[in-house]
Amino acid sequence: MELAGVAERFHSRTVLITGATGFIAKLLVEKILRLQPGVKRLYLLVRAADQVSANRRVESEVCLLFWTTLCS
16 A cells, blocks of 8 residues: 555544553554644543553653654
């Protein structure tokens, strides 16, 4: 499948990423956010004791790692 074909398949789609704080998932999230601006919604599934812990994990392990890459 060509790269353009992949971009078209993600356009206006909702994507679920399981294990979002894992190494491969972090790379996938960064790649989707950087190269697929047409993604409708991105859900990150995170294992944690409660909602607060899950939010904290996403912020510390996913968001902060890519903040400079995505926002610069």
